[in-house]
Amino acid sequence: MRAAVYNAPFDISVESRPDPVIQNPREAIVRVTSTCVCGSDLWYYRGESKRKGGGPIGHEFLGVVEELGSEVTGLKVGDFVIAPFMWSDGTCPHCLHGVTSSCVHGGFWAIGTDGGQGEYVRVPEADGTLVVVPGGVPDAALLPSLLTLSDVMGTGHHAAVSAGVVAGSTVAVVGDGAVGLCGVLAARRLGAGRIIALSRNPQRQAIATAFGATDIVSSRGDDALAEVRDLTDGIGVDATLECVGTAQAFTTAFAIARPGSRVGFVGVPHGVEFPLQAAFSNNVGLGGGLAPVRTYLPALLDDVLNGSINPGLVFDYEFDFENIADAYAAMDSRRAIKAIAHLA
Amino acid sequence: MRAAVYNAPFDISVESRPDPVIQNPREAIVRVTSTCVCGSDLWYYRGESKRKGGGPIGHEFLGVVEELGSEVTGLKVGDFVIAPFMWSDGTCPHCLHGVTSSCVHGGFWAIGTDGGQGEYVRVPEADGTLVVVPGGVPDAALLPSLLTLSDVMGTGHHAAVSAGVVAGSTVAVVGDGAVGLCGVLAARRLGAGRIIALSRNPQRQAIATAFGATDIVSSRGDDALAEVRDLTDGIGVDATLECVGTAQAFTTAFAIARPGSRVGFVGVPHGVEFPLQAAFSNNVGLGGGLAPVRTYLPALLDDVLNGSINPGLVFDYEFDFENIADAYAAMDSRRAIKAIAHLA
CATH class of the missing domain: 3.40.50.720 (NAD(P)-binding Rossmann-like Domain)
Incomplete structure (x- = not known):
C-alpha cells in the first residue's frame, strides 16, 4: 500500500509499505477512503516534538471494512466506518467511565499499527473502536464533517x-x-x-x-x-x-x-x-486532556447526519494523497486550517 | 484589647492593641468568644511564607455582635455569629456565583482589620459576611463544631x-x-x-x-x-x-x-x-482553591445544629488565650491537630 512516512522535520514522503494483515481475532482491516492532517501532526513536523523517522503517521480516517478477525461481532465487511484518533476496547473500566483515551488496551494508530495517512489500516479492538455510519458510503458532501469526528x-x-x-x-x-x-x-x-x-x-x-x-x-x-x-x-x-x-x-x-x-x-x-x-x-x-472522542462519536454523528452541525467547514484545503507533503506545508504556514484527501 | 501578634518565625505574642471602632456604616464590631489556630498559620510561623512582623493574626472566630454600622440590616447587637475566614459582601457577581473568596469587596481579617486571634474584630461587609447562629449563645459542646465552619x-x-x-x-x-x-x-x-x-x-x-x-x-x-x-x-x-x-x-x-x-x-x-x-x-x-466557606456555611451550620456532623472533633488541644504561642508550637510539632481557645 501507499502510506505517508515521517522522515525528519519538514520531510514527509509517501512510500510503499506492506499491506497490513490481521494479527489477532479482535482486529479489522480498513481500506481508507478519506484522511487528513492534524494540527498536532505539526508538532513533530516542525521538530518541536521528538519523533523517530521512518514510520507511518496520521490518526484520522474514514474507510470501508475489508476484513474482520474471527471475534469481531459488531461490524460487517463493507461497513463504512469512522475511526477515532485512538483505538479502545469499549469494555475496560476507563472506557466504561467514558475515558476511552485511557483504555487499558488502547493505543495510537502510528505506534504499533499503520497510522491513518495511508491506504489501509489494521485496527486493533475493532468492535470497541470503529463507529459504523448507517446507510453505507455516505454522500460526498458529508465526508468532511464525518472525518472531523475522528478528532477535531x-x-x-x-x-x-x-x-x-x-x-x-x-x-x-x-x-x-x-x-x-x-x-x-x-x-x-x-x-x-x-x-x-x-x-x-x-x-x-x-x-x-x-x-x-x-x-x-x-x-x-x-x-x-x-x-x-x-x-x-x-x-x-x-x-x-x-x-x-x-x-x-x-x-x-x-x-x-x-x-x-x-x-x-x-x-x-x-x-x-x-x-x-x-x-x-x-x-x-x-x-x-487527551480527548476520549470515541465516547462522543455516536451523539455527534447523529447531529452531523441530521444536519444540525457541519464541522466539515474546517477543511479548507483538499489535496491529492500523493502530495500530502504540500498539505503539511500549507498547514504549517497557516495557509490552510485543515487539509483533507479522498483516496480512490 | 488583647490580641495575638506575629513578630517573627516561631515568635508569637499576645499584646494590648487599640479596640477596633467602626469605620464605615457596613461594618460591625464582634467580641470574640472562641478562636483557634489554623494549619495555614503555620506557613508563616515556620518562616515558609513571608510575613511582616508586628501585625495581628488569625482568621477563625465565633463571637457576639457588639456594635453595628448604620447600614447593616441583617444583624442585631447580641447576635451570636460565625465569621468565615474572609469577609465578602454577598452581592457582587462573584459572590452571586458562590465564589465569596473572590468578592470584589472582600478581604482577609489580618490584612486591613484585626485578625481573628484577639478579643474584638472590626468586620467589614458585616451583612454579607457574618452568619447568625439561631437561638443565641449555643451550648458549649457545640462551639468546636461551630468554629470549624469558619474555615476547616x-x-x-x-x-x-x-x-x-x-x-x-x-x-x-x-x-x-x-x-x-x-x-x-x-x-x-x-x-x-x-x-x-x-x-x-x-x-x-x-x-x-x-x-x-x-x-x-x-x-x-x-x-x-x-x-x-x-x-x-x-x-x-x-x-x-x-x-x-x-x-x-x-x-x-x-x-x-x-x-x-x-x-x-x-x-x-x-x-x-x-x-x-x-x-x-x-x-x-x-x-x-481558596475555599468560599461563606457560601457553604448555612447548609453546614444546619447539619451541625441537627447533629448530623460533628467536625469539632478535630480540636484536640484547648489553650488559654494568653498562651497562644504554646498552641502554635503544639501544632507545629504535630502534637496537636488543631487548637482552640474560649475567651472570657
Missing part, C-alpha cells in the same frame, strides 16, 4: 464539556485552529448563550461566526484580555476552551476565566508553566 | 465539592490535618461510598474513621500509591481531595486519581510543580 470535532467538544459549558454559559475559545473552531460549534451545540472567539484571521473568524461565535476578539495579549473583560463587565467568562497548548494560550485562558469557572484544555501542552497560584486564588479549575 | 469544615467541604464527590463515589483524602479530616467528613456527608484516608498517625486515623473513612492507608510514597491502587482494583479513585499543598501531596493525588476524575485542592500550594502532562494524558482535572 470530538476534541473541541471535549474542551467544551471539560470547561463546563451548559445552556446559557458565556464561553471564550482560545485558539482558532480546527479544534478551536470546533470548540465554538460544540459550545453552540451545548446551548452557550454567548461565545467569544479569539482570532486574528478573517477567514477563521468567518468560520467561527458560522459556527456560532457571537463576539470576535482580534487583539492579542493584554489588549485581548481587556477586550474580553469589557465584554463580560469585568467578570470573566463562565467557561474557557484552551485549544492551543502553548504558554501564551494558557496565560490568556486563565486570565479571562471568571473565578469559580473552569478552563477546558485539549491541546497537548508545550512549554506551559501552569499558573497554580492564580488557579488557587481565583478558584479557576482545569479539566480536559 | 468549609474548606474540607470545598475540596470534596471541587473533586466532584457524589453519592457512591470512591474518594481518597490526602492529608490528615484538620482540613483533610473535615474532607473525610464532607465526603461522607455527600454520600461517598468508600473513603480512603491517607494517614500515618493513629490518633488522626481514629478521627478519620469516626468521620466516615472506610479504609486507612498508612504507608507513604510508592507503597501508598500501590495500596490505593490495590484497594481500587488498579483503577484509581473517583475523586481525590488534596488537603496539604506540598509537592509530595500533589504527586500522590494525581497518581491515585483515576482517568477522568478530578483532584480538589484547598491547601495553599507551596513549591508544587503541577503535573500538567500527566493531567493531560489521564484527563485528571483540578478544581478548588
Whole structure:
C-alpha cells in the first residue's frame, strides 16, 4: 500500500509499505477512503516534538471494512466506518467511565499499527473502536464533517464539556485552529448563550461566526484580555476552551476565566508553566486532556447526519494523497486550517 | 484589647492593641468568644511564607455582635455569629456565583482589620459576611463544631465539592490535618461510598474513621500509591481531595486519581510543580482553591445544629488565650491537630 512516512522535520514522503494483515481475532482491516492532517501532526513536523523517522503517521480516517478477525461481532465487511484518533476496547473500566483515551488496551494508530495517512489500516479492538455510519458510503458532501469526528470535532467538544459549558454559559475559545473552531460549534451545540472567539484571521473568524461565535476578539495579549473583560463587565467568562497548548494560550485562558469557572484544555501542552497560584486564588479549575472522542462519536454523528452541525467547514484545503507533503506545508504556514484527501 | 501578634518565625505574642471602632456604616464590631489556630498559620510561623512582623493574626472566630454600622440590616447587637475566614459582601457577581473568596469587596481579617486571634474584630461587609447562629449563645459542646465552619469544615467541604464527590463515589483524602479530616467528613456527608484516608498517625486515623473513612492507608510514597491502587482494583479513585499543598501531596493525588476524575485542592500550594502532562494524558482535572466557606456555611451550620456532623472533633488541644504561642508550637510539632481557645 501507499502510506505517508515521517522522515525528519519538514520531510514527509509517501512510500510503499506492506499491506497490513490481521494479527489477532479482535482486529479489522480498513481500506481508507478519506484522511487528513492534524494540527498536532505539526508538532513533530516542525521538530518541536521528538519523533523517530521512518514510520507511518496520521490518526484520522474514514474507510470501508475489508476484513474482520474471527471475534469481531459488531461490524460487517463493507461497513463504512469512522475511526477515532485512538483505538479502545469499549469494555475496560476507563472506557466504561467514558475515558476511552485511557483504555487499558488502547493505543495510537502510528505506534504499533499503520497510522491513518495511508491506504489501509489494521485496527486493533475493532468492535470497541470503529463507529459504523448507517446507510453505507455516505454522500460526498458529508465526508468532511464525518472525518472531523475522528478528532477535531470530538476534541473541541471535549474542551467544551471539560470547561463546563451548559445552556446559557458565556464561553471564550482560545485558539482558532480546527479544534478551536470546533470548540465554538460544540459550545453552540451545548446551548452557550454567548461565545467569544479569539482570532486574528478573517477567514477563521468567518468560520467561527458560522459556527456560532457571537463576539470576535482580534487583539492579542493584554489588549485581548481587556477586550474580553469589557465584554463580560469585568467578570470573566463562565467557561474557557484552551485549544492551543502553548504558554501564551494558557496565560490568556486563565486570565479571562471568571473565578469559580473552569478552563477546558485539549491541546497537548508545550512549554506551559501552569499558573497554580492564580488557579488557587481565583478558584479557576482545569479539566480536559487527551480527548476520549470515541465516547462522543455516536451523539455527534447523529447531529452531523441530521444536519444540525457541519464541522466539515474546517477543511479548507483538499489535496491529492500523493502530495500530502504540500498539505503539511500549507498547514504549517497557516495557509490552510485543515487539509483533507479522498483516496480512490 | 488583647490580641495575638506575629513578630517573627516561631515568635508569637499576645499584646494590648487599640479596640477596633467602626469605620464605615457596613461594618460591625464582634467580641470574640472562641478562636483557634489554623494549619495555614503555620506557613508563616515556620518562616515558609513571608510575613511582616508586628501585625495581628488569625482568621477563625465565633463571637457576639457588639456594635453595628448604620447600614447593616441583617444583624442585631447580641447576635451570636460565625465569621468565615474572609469577609465578602454577598452581592457582587462573584459572590452571586458562590465564589465569596473572590468578592470584589472582600478581604482577609489580618490584612486591613484585626485578625481573628484577639478579643474584638472590626468586620467589614458585616451583612454579607457574618452568619447568625439561631437561638443565641449555643451550648458549649457545640462551639468546636461551630468554629470549624469558619474555615476547616468549609474548606474540607470545598475540596470534596471541587473533586466532584457524589453519592457512591470512591474518594481518597490526602492529608490528615484538620482540613483533610473535615474532607473525610464532607465526603461522607455527600454520600461517598468508600473513603480512603491517607494517614500515618493513629490518633488522626481514629478521627478519620469516626468521620466516615472506610479504609486507612498508612504507608507513604510508592507503597501508598500501590495500596490505593490495590484497594481500587488498579483503577484509581473517583475523586481525590488534596488537603496539604506540598509537592509530595500533589504527586500522590494525581497518581491515585483515576482517568477522568478530578483532584480538589484547598491547601495553599507551596513549591508544587503541577503535573500538567500527566493531567493531560489521564484527563485528571483540578478544581478548588481558596475555599468560599461563606457560601457553604448555612447548609453546614444546619447539619451541625441537627447533629448530623460533628467536625469539632478535630480540636484536640484547648489553650488559654494568653498562651497562644504554646498552641502554635503544639501544632507545629504535630502534637496537636488543631487548637482552640474560649475567651472570657
